[in-house]
Amino acid sequence: xxxxxxxxxxxxxxxxxxxxxxxxxxxxxxxxxxxxxxxxxxxxxxxxxxxxxxxxxxxxxxxxxxxxxxxxxxxxxxxxxxxxxxxxxxxxxxxxxxxxxxxxxxxxxxxxxxxxxxxxxxx
Numbered sequence: 553x554x555x556x557x558x559x560x561x562x563x564x565x566x567x568x569x570x571x572x573x574x575x576x577x578x579x580x581x582x583x584x585x586x587x588x589x590x591x592x593x594x595x596x597x598x599x600x601x602x603x604x605x606x607x608x609x610x611x612x613x614x615x616x617x618x619x620x621x622x623x624x625x626x627x628x629x630x631x632x633x634x635x636x637x638x639x640x641x642x643x644x645x646x647x648x649x650x651x652x653x654x655x656x657x658x659x660x661x662x663x664x665x666x667x668x669x670x671x672x673x674x675x
Contacts, residue, residue: 557581558580558620559582559583559584560582560583560619560621560622560623561583561586561615561619561621561623562574562584562586563586563606563651564587564623564625565583565587565599566587566589566590566593569666570585570625573623573625582600583598583600584599585599585600585601586602586603587604590603591603602615606626607646607650608650609653612651612654613654613657616654617658618658619658619660620660620662621661621662621663622662623663623664624651626651627644648665651663
């Protein structure tokens with residue numbers, strides 16, 4: 553996929569920060585854009601879109617295949633099954649852990665993590 557260019561997988565690529573990062577990487581790296589609805593997006597010369605539910609380890613592993621670097625811009629995703637009573641923070645930990653484990657299995661050289669703002673319980 554890379555044709556000599558670095559391959560960067562961006563989880564949360566369809567969000568505000570992700571979109572801006574894709575613009576900055578244009579022409580500099582081949583990008584795998586990961587999104588819950590990646591299958592509804594058009595691939596371009598610079599971005600290959602992949603659907604990914606990070607609650608699924610199999611999805612996470614498949615989505616990171618072929619990447620050198622993985623960027624994690626995910627936070628406060630809705631639970632895919634919507635049946636859990638887990639707290640926001642618990643869900644964030646599950647997603648981040650699945651991503652890290654999948655990255656390790658796929659031989660990712662570096663993970664770039666940008667945390668989201670956690671809701672303040674006191675407000």
